[in-house]
Amino acid sequence: xxxxxxxxxxxxxxxxxxxxxxxxxxxxxxxxxxxxxxxxxxxxxxxxxxxxxxxxxxxxxxxxxxxxxxxxxxxxxxxxxxxxxxxxxxxxxxxxxxxxxxxxxxxxxxxxxxxxxxxxxxxxxxxxxxxxxxxxxxxxxxxxxxxxxxxxxxxxxxxxxxxxxxxxxxxxxxxxxxxxxxxxxxxxxxxxxxxxxxxxxxxxxxxxxxxxxxxxxxxxxxxxxxxxxxxxxxxxxxxxxxxxxxxxxxxxxxxxxxxxxxxxxxxxxxxxxxxxxxxxxxxxxxxxxxxxxxxxxxxxxxxxxxxxxxxxxxxxxxxxxxxxxxxxxxxxxxxxxxxxxxxxxxx
Numbered sequence: 001x002x003x004x005x006x007x008x009x010x011x012x013x014x015x016x017x018x019x020x021x022x023x024x025x026x027x028x029x030x031x032x033x034x035x036x037x038x039x040x041x042x043x044x045x046x047x048x049x050x051x052x053x054x055x056x057x058x059x060x061x062x063x064x065x066x067x068x069x070x071x072x073x074x075x076x077x078x079x080x081x082x083x084x085x086x087x088x089x090x091x092x093x094x095x096x097x098x099x100x101x102x103x104x105x106x107x108x109x110x111x112x113x114x115x116x117x118x119x120x121x122x123x124x125x126x127x128x129x130x131x132x133x134x135x136x137x138x139x140x141x142x143x144x145x146x147x148x149x150x151x152x153x154x155x156x157x158x159x160x161x162x163x164x165x166x167x168x169x170x171x172x173x174x175x176x177x178x179x180x181x182x183x184x185x186x187x188x189x190x191x192x193x194x195x196x197x198x199x200x201x202x203x204x205x206x207x208x209x210x211x212x213x214x215x216x217x218x219x220x221x222x223x224x225x226x227x228x229x230x231x232x233x234x235x236x237x238x239x240x241x242x243x244x245x246x247x248x249x250x251x252x253x254x255x256x257x258x259x260x261x262x263x264x265x266x267x268x269x270x271x272x273x274x275x276x277x278x279x280x281x282x283x284x285x286x287x288x289x290x291x292x293x294x295x296x297x298x299x300x301x302x303x304x305x306x307x308x309x310x311x312x313x314x315x316x317x318x319x320x321x322x323x324x325x326x327x328x329x330x331x332x333x334x335x336x337x338x339x340x341x342x343x344x345x346x347x
Contacts (some may be wrong), residue, residue, distance in 0.1 A: 011097075018100040018290040022326065025293045026318070029301075033314045041125045041318055044263055047255035059258060060323045063250035064332060067091035070135065070244035071111070077237035078230055080120055089114050089339040099329040102288040108133070110336065117343050118346035127227035132240060134180035139245035140285055141173050141254065147278035154275050157306040160208050165283040171183040172286040183224045184231070253277045256300070256320040261318070269307050276303040291325055 030036050045053060075082050087238030093114055094107030101107070101204040108129050115125045147154065155163065183190050194217055202210035231237055280299040284292035297317050304313035 003278055011100075012179070013288065014100050018293070019094065021290060021293045025297055027320060028294070029297060029314055033311055034315055035311070036318065041315065041322070045319060048262035048264065049212065052258045056255050056262060056320075056323055059251045059255050060328050061166045062250055063324065064088065064091050064095055064328060066244055066248035066251060067094065067132075070132055070241050070248065071128060073244055074131055074237060075120070075124075075300070077234060077240070078128075078130075078314070080124055082118060082120075086114070086118055089335065091346070092335040093339070095330055097290040099325065099332075114339060121290070123226045124230070125222075126223040127230045130180075130223060130227045131231060131238070132245070133239070134177070134184075135241040135245040137173055137180065138177045138242060138248045140281055141177050142246060143174075143249055143278045144170060145281045147275040150271065150275045154272065155279060156302065157276070158279070158299075159302050162283060162302045165295070165299065166279050167316040168284045169282040169284070173282060173335075184228045187221065187224045187228050191217060192223070232342070235315070252324050253281055255324045256304070256316060258327040259319045260316055261325070263315070265308070265316075272307055276307075281308050291329070293325075296325075297321060 065084075065088060068084060068089075070089035071090050072082050072084060072087035072340070075250065090111045093110035097107035097110045097211055101108075111129060112125050115128070120128075143268070155166065158166065179190070195214065198207060198213050198217060201207040202213070207213050254274060254277075256277050257270045260269060261267065275298075280303050283299045284296040285296045289295060300317040300320065301310070301313045304316055307313075308316070
């Protein structure tokens with residue numbers, strides 16, 4: 001019971017902290033501008049080109065829906081077919097809790113909760129979420145590589161701090177992608193190496209509770225071994241999951257491009273905005289801040305300022321993040337709450 005209470009208090013803390021951080025971020029952006037306000041942003045959006053506004057909102061919605069499609073695709077491939085409606089609930093819970101916790105995987109326990117309630121075995125749940133995380137990470141790296149191929153010079157347009165974040169993000173995400181795929185092939189060797197490192201750190205008194213650390217690694221090892229067994233030889237599942245994740249990330253990345261067109265931007269800047277947003281996504285995805293708030297905005301404003309005025313970059317950042325993050329997370333939170341209450345009612 002005490003553990004459950006701590007978990008509830010932790011969720012409440014991060015929810016309040018994330019709300020405060022969101023408020024500070026929006027205030028800091030408005031502070032940089034002479035004319036920016038909630039009313040002005042609303043008027044600009046309403047007076048913009050409606051087809052592009054609709055496409056922007058559809059892309060933000062697709063980001064949530066396509067994660068549900070990816071999870072359902074994986075489950076179907078291992079004979080645990082679930083409806084898209086349930087897949088969307090798995091997705092919204094992940095989106096919401098990932099946004100209010102410092103970890104990009106913070107929403108996975110929430111997804112796991114709903115999957116367990118739907119009668120999916122624990123081992124299958126862990127393997128499905130692990131595989132989807134692998135493909136999610138690989139998709140970000142893939143789109144980043146596409147952006148560099150499209151125009152290598154875009155990277156030089158960013159300021160030094162932004163370039164550092166993008167390089168670190170690329171290294172971290174590429175490392176994670178390689179790690180994930182190595183685990184699928186040789187999990188015993190990988191985790192034996194990790195255990196040796198942990199034991200060394202324990203001897204040097206850098207890690208104090210060796211039993212707890214090794215126990216967590218062992219639990220993780222079991223999950224990954226189960227994942228490797230379930231998907232061994234099933235390359236079709238991997239390809240489909242990767243394709244859905246690429247579409248999911250691309251749909252979110254495309255929102256600034258369409259919002260720019262909505263508010264009267266030039267068509268010739270569209271490809272540039274998409275490619276830069278790919279690099280921006282790499283730059284903030286590894287940062288341990290809820291929703292990468294502040295960091296994502298800094299990178300977007302920096303990247304966009306080479307295409308338009310600083311004032312216009314602030315405006316585009318707020319409109320894009322308003323749709324892809326604040327609106328998306330709010331709706332996801334409400335859907336998750338509704339799903340939780342419905343699950344409780346059924347029980």
